[in-house]
Amino acid sequence: MTIKTNEIDRVLDTFRAGSRFLITSHVSPDGDAVGSLLGIAHLLRGLGKTDITCVLEDDVPRIYTWLPGADKIVKQDAVTKTFDTSVLIDAHSADRSGKVAPLLPKANTFVVIDHHLVEKADGDLKWVDPTYAAAGEMVYDLYVKSGVPLTREAAECIYTAQTTDTGSFRYSNTNPRSHRIAAGLMETGINIRAITERVIDTMSRGKYNLLQRVLGRIQFGANATVAYADIYAKDLAETGALGEDTDGLINYLRNIEGVRVAMIFREAKDGKTKVSFRTQAELNAADICRAFGGGGHAVAAGATIDAPIDEAREQVLAHLRNHSGLDV
Ligand code: AMP
Ligand code: MN
Ligand code: MN
Numbered sequence: 001m002t003i004k005t006n007e008i009d010r011v012l013d014t015f016r017a018g019s020r021f022l023i024t025s026h027v028s029p030d031g032d033a034v035g036s037l038l039g040i041a042h043l044l045r046g047l048g049k050t051d052i053t054c055v056l057e058d059d060v061p062r063i064y065t066w067l068p069g070a071d072k073i074v075k076q077d078a079v080t081k082t083f084d085t086s087v088l089i090d091a092h093s094a095d096r097s098g099k100v101a102p103l104l105p106k107a108n109t110f111v112v113i114d115h116h117l118v119e120k121a122d123g124d125l126k127w128v129d130p131t132y133a134a135a136g137e138m139v140y141d142l143y144v145k146s147g148v149p150l151t152r153e154a155a156e157c158i159y160t161a162q163t164t165d166t167g168s169f170r171y172s173n174t175n176p177r178s179h180r181i182a183a184g185l186m187e188t189g190i191n192i193r194a195i196t197e198r199v200i201d202t203m204s205r206g207k208y209n210l211l212q213r214v215l216g217r218i219q220f221g222a223n224a225t226v227a228y229a230d231i232y233a234k235d236l237a238e239t240g241a242l243g244e245d246t247d248g249l250i251n252y253l254r255n256i257e258g259v260r261v262a263m264i265f266r267e268a269k270d271g272k273t274k275v276s277f278r279t280q281a282e283l284n285a286a287d288i289c290r291a292f293g294g295g296g297h298a299v300a301a302g303a304t305i306d307a308p309i310d311e312a313r314e315q316v317l318a319h320l321r322n323h324s325g326l327d328v
Contacts, residue, residue, distance in 0.1 A: 007127035008145050014109050014125055015044060015146075018085035020051045022107060025135075026091040027057050027098040028274075030247060031164025031199055032134045033090045034060055038069040038157040039139035040087055040113075046148035055079055057098035061244035063199050067160060068153035076100045083107040090114060090135035090161075092121035092128055113138055116296055117286040130297070133173040136161025140181045155188040160199055163192075167251070168200055172281070172299060207249075209239035214249055214264075218256075221328030226320070227253040228263040230309055254278040261326070265313045268304060273312035277301045283324055291319060 015021075023040050025033035033056075041052050054073045064070055076099045086107035088094065092114040094101040104110050104122070112123030115132040132138050136158040143150050162182060166174045169182070186192060203211070210231070218229045231246055246266055253262035262278040275292065277285040278300050285301035292315070294303020305312040320326045 004127065004129055005145075007125075007129075008141060010125055011111060011113065011127050012142060012146050014085060014111055015047055015049070018109065019049065020081065020083045020085070021049060022053050022055060022079070022083040022086040022103055023089065024055045024087070024097045024100045024104070025089050026096040028243065028247075029056055029058055029060065029064075030090075031064060032136055032161040034064045034067060034070060034073075035157040035159075035161030035164070036089045036113075036135035036139050037073075038067055039136055039154055039161065040089055040142075041069055041072075042151060042154035042157065043139060043142055043146065043148055046143075046151070046154075047146065053079060053081070053083070055100050055103070057100055058243075061247070062204070062242070063202060063244075064160065066198060067157050069157070076103065079103060085109050085111065087111045087113065088123065089139075090116075092116060092118045092123075092126070094122045117298060118295075119290070131175070133171075133175060133178045134161045134165035136165070137178060137181050140184065144184075150184070150188055152188045152190055155185040155190045156195060159185045159190055159192065159195055163196065164199060168196070173297065204241070204245055206236075206239055206241035207245035210235060210241035210245055211249060211252070213239065215252060218253055220259075221317070222261075222326040224256075224258050225260045226263070226326055226328045227256055227259045227261070228265065228313070229253060230313070231264060231266040232309070233267045250276050250278050261320070263316065265309050265316075267309050271306075271308050273305045273307060273309045275303050275305060275312060275316055277303075288316075288319065288323070291323075292316070 025037045044052050060070050086104045092112050094104045110123045112121050112126045114128045118128045214229050250264045260280045264276040266274040268274045279285040284298050286296045289301035289303040292303035292305050317328045
C-alpha cells in the first residue's frame, strides 16, 4: 500500500502556513465526519494554530456530542469571519457540506481530504485515497508525518471515526494498516470499551421503535437477493426517532442470508428521497449511486434523488433491472 507522501506533505505545509481555518464535513454527519473533522482541529491546535472554526450544517448526532471539541462545532449562520484555509474532510465535493459549501472556496486554499471513490474532487489541494478505511485514518497519518504528539482527545476522535466507518473493524475496508492505527490510538490510553458503548452498542428508544417498523416492512426481489425498505418522515415523528437514528438500519437488511443488495429509501426534505445502498463485491454501489448524482464506496454508497419516495424507488429498481439484470 503506497501512501501518497507528497500529498500529505503538501497538506501539512498548507496547515503550517495558514492562520485562520474553517473545517467542515458532509451533511448528515456520521462518526467519521465528526471524528475526522475534530481530529483535524486537534492537529491544527497541536501545530500551534488558535483560530479554528468547525462548522456543520446539521446537529452533531447525540452519540457523538461527547467527542472532545464537538461542543464547539457551529452552524454556518454563526460564521462571520474570513479564512485563509478551508478544509473539507470525508467528502470531496463542496456541495456535500450543504449550506457550508459557499464558504469553502472563499479561503485562499481549499483543502479536500477524502477516502471515497472519486471521479473528480473539488479543492485547490486534494488528498484523496480510497485505500483508507476512514478519513480519520488519514488524520492519523497526518499526525505521524507532522511529528505533533497524538493526544488522548484526538485519539478518541480518530478511533470513533475508524470504528464507525469499519463497522468495528468488520467491513471489507478494514486492512492491516487500520489495525496498526488502532494500536497507535490505544497506546494514548483511550478506553475503547467506553467509546464502543457510546457509539456502537447504544440504541435509543426512538431507534428501537423505528427498527421494529422498518424490519416489518422489508420487501424482497430477485429471488430474495435484493432487500429494500422505506422510511417516511412520519415514521420518525411517530416513533420519536431522529434522522440520525436511521444510520445503520440498512445493515439489518444486508445481513439477511442470501441478500446481495440492500437499499433504504428515506423521505427527505423538499420532496426528495435519500437512498442508501449496500452491495456485495460484484456490484459497485458507488457507480449505481453516481448515476443518481450521489457516490460513496464500492460496497456502501448513497444518493439524494429529487423525486418523492415511490418515484425514486421505481427509478432505482428500474436502473437495477436495466444495468445489473436483477429481476426486481
Ligand atoms: P449512507 O448510506 O448515508 O450511510 O452512505 C454510505 C456512503 O456513501 C458513505 O460513505 C457516504 O459518505 C456516501 N454517500 C451517501 N450519500 C452520498 C451522496 N449524496 N453523495 C456522495 N456520497 C454519498
Ligand atoms: Mn462519512
Ligand atoms: Mn468516511
